[in-house]
Amino acid sequence: MTAAPTPPPRSSCFAAWKAKKQTQYSTDYQSGSIKTQRTFRHFSTLHKATAIAPDFRGRFIEKGLHQVHTLIRSPAGSPNQINYNPSRMEPSRISTLLTPFIPHPLSEPQLQQVSVYLDLLLRWNQRMNLTAVRDEENIVTRHFGESLFAASRLFPLDAPDPASHVASAAPSVVDLGSGAGFPGLPLKIWAPHIHLTLIESNHKKVAFLREAARAITLTNIDVFAGRAEDFLSTADIVTLRAVERFDSVLPIAIRLLSPTGRLALLIGSSQLSTAQAHPLQWQTPVPLPGSTARYLLIGHRPKEPIR
Numbered sequence: 250m251t252a253a254p255t256p257p258p259r260s261s262c263f264a265a266w267k268a269k270k271q272t273q274y275s276t277d278y279q280s281g282s283i284k285t286q287r288t289f290r291h292f293s294t295l296h297k298a299t300a301i302a303p304d305f306r307g308r309f310i311e312k313g314l315h316q317v318h319t320l321i322r323s324p325a326g327s328p329n330q331i332n333y334n335p336s337r338m339e340p341s342r343i344s345t346l347l348t349p350f351i352p353h354p355l356s357e358p359q360l361q362q363v364s365v366y367l368d369l370l371l372r373w374n375q376r377m378n379l380t381a382v383r384d385e386e387n388i389v390t391r392h393f394g395e396s397l398f399a400a401s402r403l404f405p406l407d408a409p410d411p412a413s414h415v416a417s418a419a420p421s422v423v424d425l426g427s428g429a430g431f432p433g434l435p436l437k438i439w440a441p442h443i444h445l446t447l448i449e450s451n452h453k454k455v456a457f458l459r460e461a462a463r464a465i466t467l468t469n470i471d472v473f474a475g476r477a478e479d480f481l482s483t484a485d486i487v488t489l490r491a492v493e494r495f496d497s498v499l500p501i502a503i504r505l506l507s508p509t510g511r512l513a514l515l516i517g518s519s520q521l522s523t524a525q526a527h528p529l530q531w532q533t534p535v536p537l538p539g540s541t542a543r544y545l546l547i548g549h550r551p552k553e554p555i556r
C-alpha cells in the first residue's frame with residue numbers, strides 16, 4: 250500500500266493563505282471594492298497573526314460592529330505598496346470650484362481644511378449615508394459652495410483673507426439638523442471666531458461631526474447629540490438646510506434665536522412661502538449661484554418698539 254503523502258507543515262499553509270489574502274485585499278482596494286471592509290474580529294485575528302504595521306487600522310462603527318476600512322499594506326518601498334486615498338482633491342481645484350460662491354478666495358490653511366473635510370466625508374460616506382451627492386466636485390459646489398455663500402452673507406469681510414477677520418465678541422451660531430456638517434462647519438472655516446454648535450440626533454452622524462471637527466483643527470465647536478427641542482440655549486445666528494419636516498422644524502429654529510438673532514435658511518423655492526409666513530423680518534431671497542430653484546433667505550426678529 251502506498252503511503253499517504255505527508256501534508257505540508259501548518260506554517261506553510263498559513264503563509265500561503267496570508268499571501269493570498271494580501272493580494273486579494275490589495276486588488277480590492279485598488280478597484281475601490283467594498284470587499285476591503287471586514288469585521289473587526291476578522292482583521293484583529295489577521296493583524297495578530299501577520300505582524301503588520303500599526304498603520305493597518307482605521308475604524309468605522311455601523312450596526313454595532315467595529316469595522317476596518319483599510320488594506321493590508323505591502324512592505325515599505327515595495328513596488329506593490331499602495332498609498333491610502335491617493336486622489337485627494339488639490340486645494341487649487343477646490344478654490345476654482347468655490348470661486349462663484351464667495352467674494353474672496355479662501356486662504357491656503359482654509360483650503361487645506363476644506364480638503365481634509367472633503368476627504369473625510371468621502372471615506373465615511375462609503376459606509377453610511379451622509380450625503381446623496383457622490384461626485385467630489387459636486388460635493389464642493391453643492392455643499393461647501395452653498396454653505397460658504399451663506400457664510401459670506403452672514404459674515405461679510407472687507408479684508409481679502411477671511412481668516413484675518415477679528416470680531417469684538419464671538420457670535421454664537423447654531424446649525425440645526427447638521428447632518429454631515431453643512432452649513433455649520435464651512436461657516437466655521439470661513440469665520441473661525443464664531444462659537445459653533447451643531448445639533449444632530451443621529452448618533453452615527455454625531456460621531457462623524459466630532460471626527461470632522463477634530464480633523465479641521467478648529468476650536469469652539471460643540472456637537473449636541475439630541476433633538477433640537479431639548480436644546481435650551483439661544484444663538485445669534487441659527488442655520489437650517491435640507492432638513493426633514495421643514496414645516497415643524499422651522500418654529501423650533503425661530504425659538505432658538507436670541508432677541509436680536511438672525512435665521513439663515515438654505516431652501517428650495519417651494520419652501521419660501523412657508524418660511525415667509527412666520528413673523529420675522531425677511532430680507533429679499535437670494536438665489537444660490539448656479540441654481541434657479543434654491544435660495545438663501547435671512548430673517549431676524551422685529552425690533553421691540555421703544556417705550
